Amino acid sequence: MAYSFYIFLFVAVVILLSSFVTVKQGTIAVITIFGKYRRLLSPGLSLKIPLIEAIHSRISIQNRSVELSFQAVTQDQANVYFKAMLLYSVINHDEETIKNVAFKFVDSTNLMQALIRTIEGSIRAYVATQKQANVLAQRNEIVEHVKHQIDQVLETWGYHLQDLQLNDITFDEEIMRSMSRVVASNNLKAAAENEGQALLITKTKGAEADGNAIKIAAAAEREAAQLRGQGIALFRAEVAHGMTKAAQEMEEANLDISVILFTMWTESIKQFAENSEGNVIFLDGSTEGMNRTMKEMMAMQMQKETQNKSGK
Incomplete structure (x- = not known):
């Protein structure tokens, strides 16, 4: 009789304990009765009918x-x-x-x-x-x-x-190798194109710089040449004007104007002797030659004065 009581008590405890179900967080338990769907159990401690309801599966709702x-x-x-x-x-x-x-x-x-x-x-x-x-x-x-x-x-x-x-x-390994070769060749091609573009840009910029330098130098030389020409023209005009005035004054004083030509001729000889570097220069030192030179210079001065007067 005592053994039966203990057995009954043991069975009752087992049935009672099986009535409690613990469902973990992130999980839903599916309950069935004799294999048929009955209900769902949420996370936490729940009760179920012992020996009738069974847990079919536990579904994780986590990733x-x-x-x-x-x-x-x-x-x-x-x-x-x-x-x-x-x-x-x-x-x-x-x-x-x-x-x-x-x-x-x-x-x-x-x-x-x-x-x-x-x-x-x-x-x-x-x-x-x-x-x-x-x-x-x-x-x-x-x-x-x-x-x-x-x-x-x-x-x-x-x-x-x-x-x-x-x-x-x-x-496949062979394809990977071929792809690597293609990538390497494309990189080399791109590098060559970049180098070519860089070289072209460098050459272009260099040519532009050289062209600008040549233009600047040409402009400067042209301006210098103009200034030199103006200076020479002014010098010649002043010389002619001075010689003309000197000739007029000597003629009014009844003096021979050949003295002026002779003085200029000797000054020229002196300049050539001092500044020449071994060059040979032929000058017409005759009276006729000096008279002809004087007349030409006086004619040029008279023409310039006439132009100046007409311009005014």
């Missing part, structure tokens, strides 16, 4: 991640190897959503297999329409394509694709 590694083939028959990280979660805490998550697949292994194969198939289908050279530059396009295709399917399972990261995209 979950999985790493993928698979291969795809491009339009031009190049093998592409992907390493990706998938982040997904239950859409919401609604009862229908949790029921889909709990009863859509036999277990989480089957869910994971279907999820991975679906994502791999979507990426392979997209890559098959692209050429090898375009794949590396289309990470974002691939992700957007997969999310657009997969979200509709996952929603029927009660899940939502949070993020998909393509961490690594590689090709």
